Amino acid sequence: MARAFLSDRYNRIENLDVLLAALDGIRASGAAGQAARVVGGDLSERRMYLRVTSPEVQVLAPKLLENYRSPFDGRRGADLPVISGGFIISNSETGCGAFFVAPWLQFEVCRNGLVVKQNQLRRAHLGAQLTDEDGVIEASPETQRKNLELITAKTTDAVRSFLDVDYVTRIVRELEAEAGVEIRDPDTTIKLVGQKLRYSEEQQHDILNHFIRGGDPSAGGIMHAVTSVAQTLTDADSAFELESTAIGAMRLAAATA
Numbered sequence: 001m002a003r004a005f006l007s008d009r010y011n012r013i014e015n016l017d018v019l020l021a022a023l024d025g026i027r028a029s030g031a032a033g034q035a036a037r038v039v040g041g042d043l044s045e046r047r048m049y050l051r052v053t054s055p056e057v058q059v060l061a062p063k064l065l066e067n068y069r070s071p072f073d074g075r076r077g078a079d080l081p082v083i084s085g086g087f088i089i090s091n092s093e094t095g096c097g098a099f100f101v102a103p104w105l106q107f108e109v110c111r112n113g114l115v116v117k118q119n120q121l122r123r124a125h126l127g128a129q130l131t132d133e134d135g136v137i138e139a140s141p142e143t144q145r146k147n148l149e150l151i152t153a154k155t156t157d158a159v160r161s162f163l164d165v166d167y168v169t170r171i172v173r174e175l176e177a178e179a180g181v182e183i184r185d186p187d188t189t190i191k192l193v194g195q196k197l198r199y200s201e202e203q204q205h206d207i208l209n210h211f212i213r214g215g216d217p218s219a220g221g222i223m224h225a226v227t228s229v230a231q232t233l234t235d236a237d238s239a240f241e242l243e244s245t246a247i248g249a250m251r252l253a254a255a256t257a
Helices: 015-028 141-162 165-179 186-197 201-214 219-232 236-243 246-256
Strands: 037-043 048-060 082-091 099-107 113-115 121-123
Touching: 015 048, 015 082, 015 141, 037 236, 048 099, 048 165, 082 141, 082 165, 099 141, 099 165, 113 219, 113 236, 113 246, 121 141, 141 165, 165 219, 165 246, 186 201, 186 219, 186 246, 201 219, 219 236, 219 246
Parallel strands: none
Antiparallel strands: 037 048, 048 082, 082 099, 099 113, 099 121
């Protein structure tokens, strides 16, 4: 039995190495790292996902959450306008996409998660062979070790940077500046966003329902609806893919409103 047949152009990055690098980054982040906690982990047939936040890296976002309520239990964002900073790590050992670590924010009122893709550290597996094109020069174990050390060192740096209150505050303020556009026709807006982001009809229907139940008639409400629908999906890959589109959906909704 074999998990995968991979080309020699595939730079193998093991899940365990990635996780150990993340732990180094948590420790390097100081006080924030001491309180970091794993809030979600999935291992699908394709990829590994690990989500981590820290209660020491929290930002108040009353403007972003003032009109929102959880579609799950009705709690109001105005009463709990807290966002916790953290990160998400994903990797595939079997040829299903690149390794990356990205900022990940969690809304305390509903536990929705938000991937900030614009600042992700991404490392492709393919095209990263350590030999020459003719295969004459073979990478020594020492070269392979140093290559992995560089990747893990960058991961550590990224995690330390993401577990920072000033960084999370900047991201939240950027979201607040874009989220307030009123959505007058949510049905049409979600259809247009869905076409751009290739949402299925079922996803569009669910997002509209969560938008209505969320009670926030703004582009930010679209963002919240996408992340809350992602929570309801049982397939880890599908949930992550939908969750990763939330900021893009907010921006498209604001542009088309």
